[in-house]
Amino acid sequence: MKMKQLPEEFLKATPIMEAIEAAGFEAYFVGGSVRDIILNHHIHDVDIATSAFPEEIKQIFPRTVDVGIEHGTVLVLHGDEEYEITTFRTESTYQDYRRPDEVTFVRSLSEDLKRRDFTMNALAMTKEGELIDLFSGIEAIHQKQIIAVGNASERFHEDALRMMRGLRFTSQLDFDIEEQTKQAIMEHHALLEKISVERIYIEFIKLLTAEYRNKGLVSFVETGCFNYCPGLKGQQEGLEKLLTIPNEAIFETDTIAWITLIYMLHINEVTSFLRQWKCSNKLIHHVDKSVTQLIRRDTEEWDILSLYESGEEVISDVEIVRELIGLSSQKDEALNIYKELPIKSIRELAVSGKDILNVLEESPGPWLGQLLGHLEKSVVLAQLPNEKEALLIEGKKWKESH
Ligand code: ATP
Ligand code: MG
Numbered sequence: 224m225k226m227k228q229l230p231e232e233f234l235k236a237t238p239i240m241e242a243i244e245a246a247g248f249e250a251y252f253v254g255g256s257v258r259d260i261i262l263n264h265h266i267h268d269v270d271i272a273t274s275a276f277p278e279e280i281k282q283i284f285p286r287t288v289d290v291g292i293e294h295g296t297v298l299v300l301h302g303d304e305e306y307e308i309t310t311f312r313t314e315s316t317y318q319d320y321r322r323p324d325e326v327t328f329v330r331s332l333s334e335d336l337k338r339r340d341f342t343m344n345a346l347a348m349t350k351e352g353e354l355i356d357l358f359s360g361i362e363a364i365h366q367k368q369i370i371a372v373g374n375a376s377e378r379f380h381e382d383a384l385r386m387m388r389g390l391r392f393t394s395q396l397d398f399d400i401e402e403q404t405k406q407a408i409m410e411h412h413a414l415l416e417k418i419s420v421e422r423i424y425i426e427f428i429k430l431l432t433a434e435y436r437n438k439g440l441v442s443f444v445e446t447g448c449f450n451y452c453p454g455l456k457g458q459q460e461g462l463e464k465l466l467t468i469p470n471e472a473i474f475e476t477d478t479i480a481w482i483t484l485i486y487m488l489h490i491n492e493v494t495s496f497l498r499q500w501k502c503s504n505k506l507i508h509h510v511d512k513s514v515t516q517l518i519r520r521d522t523e524e525w526d527i528l529s530l531y532e533s534g535e536e537v538i539s540d541v542e543i544v545r546e547l548i549g550l551s552s553q554k555d556e557a558l559n560i561y562k563e564l565p566i567k568s569i570r571e572l573a574v575s576g577k578d579i580l581n582v583l584e585e586s587p588g589p590w591l592g593q594l595l596g597h598l599e600k601s602v603v604l605a606q607l608p609n610e611k612e613a614l615l616i617e618g619k620k621w622k623e624s625h
C-alpha cells in the first residue's frame with residue numbers, strides 16, 4: 224500500500240532519508256507517526272529507523288547529538304528540525320521483565336519491527352510513502368484493535384510496561400484491546416511491579432489526560448492493572464466513580480488529573496500517595512493545597528483569607544475540577560476577587576521584620592512572626608492600608624498589648 228500525499232512533517236525529513244540511502248543504507252519512517260497518518264491524526268514527531276549503525280549515521284551528518292547512542296539513537300539536527308534516528312535492533316533475553324539485557328544492532332528491518340509492541344506500531348514507511356506491513360497493522364488500525372506483535376504473553380514478559388502502553392492507547396485512540404492480548408494482560412498484570420514508577424507514570428498520565436479517558440480507565444480496572452500501580456491497590460470502587468465524569472470533561476493538565484483522581488478516590492494521604500508516584504515537590508505541594516481547598520469548597524464558599532492563602536493557580540484548578548465533576552464553578556468571580564487583594568504575599572507587605580525591630584527597639588523572638596502575621600492578615604482583609612507608617616503604628620499597639 225502506498226500513501227498518496229505525505230504530510231509536511233514527512234516531506235521535510237526527505238533530505239535526511241536521501242542522505243542515509245545515498246550512503247548505502249536503508250531508512251524508514253517508523254512508530255507512532257506512521258500509525259497516525261493512517262488515522263489522519265496530527266503528527267507530532269517522526270521517528271526514523273535505519274540499517275546504519277550509530278557511528279555510521281554520525282559520519283553522514285555534520286550536526287548530531289548522542290541522545291541514546293547505547294540504544295542506537297542519534298539525534299540529527301537539520302535546519303530548525305531534529306530527528307531521532309535509531310538503528311534497527313533486536314532486544315535479547317529480558318530477565319527482569321523491564322529492559323533488555325542487551326540491545327543488538329541488526330541490518331534487517333523485519334527483525335526491528337518484530338520487537339515492537341503492537342501491530343499498529345510495527346509499521347514502516349519509505350520516503351516515497353510505501354508502507355511495509357509485516358503484521359497486518361493496517362488492518363488492526365482500521366478495525367481499531369490493539370494487538371500484540373507475536374505472542375502477547377511473551378511480549379509482556381519481555382517488557383511489562385507494554386501492558387500500560389496498551390491501556391493508554393485505548394484512551395488516546397478509542398481502540399479496543401484484542402481478546403488474546405487482553406487475556407494476556409489480565410494474566411500478567413502483576414509483572415507491572417517490576418517496572419519503574421517513572422515509566423508507569425508517563426503512561427498513566429497519558430491515559431488520564433486523553434480524549435477517551437473512560438475507555439482507558441475501564442481497561443485499567445478490567446485488566447486489574449490498577450492493583451499494581453502505586454497507591455491504587457484495592458481502589459476499584461473509587462476508579463469506577465471516576466468513570467461517572469464524562470470524557471468530554473477533559474483533564475487538560477497532569478495537575479488537574481491528579482487533583483481529580485485524589486478527590487474522587489478519597490485519598491487522604493495526598494503527599495505520601497504522590498511521593499509513591501515520585502512526583503516533584505512542586506507538584507505535590509500544589510496538588511495537596513488544591514485538594515484541601517476542593518474538599519473545603521464542598522461545604523463553603525471562598526473567603527478572602529482562603530483565596531489569599533491559595534493563590535491564583537490553586538483557585539483556578541479547584542474551580543476547573545469542580546466544573547469537570549459537575550459542581551457549580553465560580554472561577555471568574557473568585558479570581559477577580561483574588562486579583563483585587565491588596566497584597567498577594569507577605570513579601571509585598573510595606574514593612575519588614577527589620578523595620579519593626581528598628582522602630583520598636585526590641586530583640587527578635589517568636590513575637591515578631593506573630594506580629595507580621597497579624598499585620599499581613601489585617602492588610603489582606605483591608606482593615607489596614609498597606610502603608611509603612613500605619614503598619615508601624617499598629618505594630619507598636621499590638622506589641623504593647625502582647
Ligand atoms: P506516541 O504517539 O505517544 O508518541 P508512539 O507509538 O510513537 O506513540 P513512542 O513511545 O514514541 O510511542 O514509541 C515509538 C515506537 O517505539 C512505538 O510506536 C513502538 O513501535 C516502539 N516502542 C515504544 N515503546 C516500546 C516498548 N516498550 N516495547 C516495544 N516497542 C516499543
Ligand atoms: Mg512517538
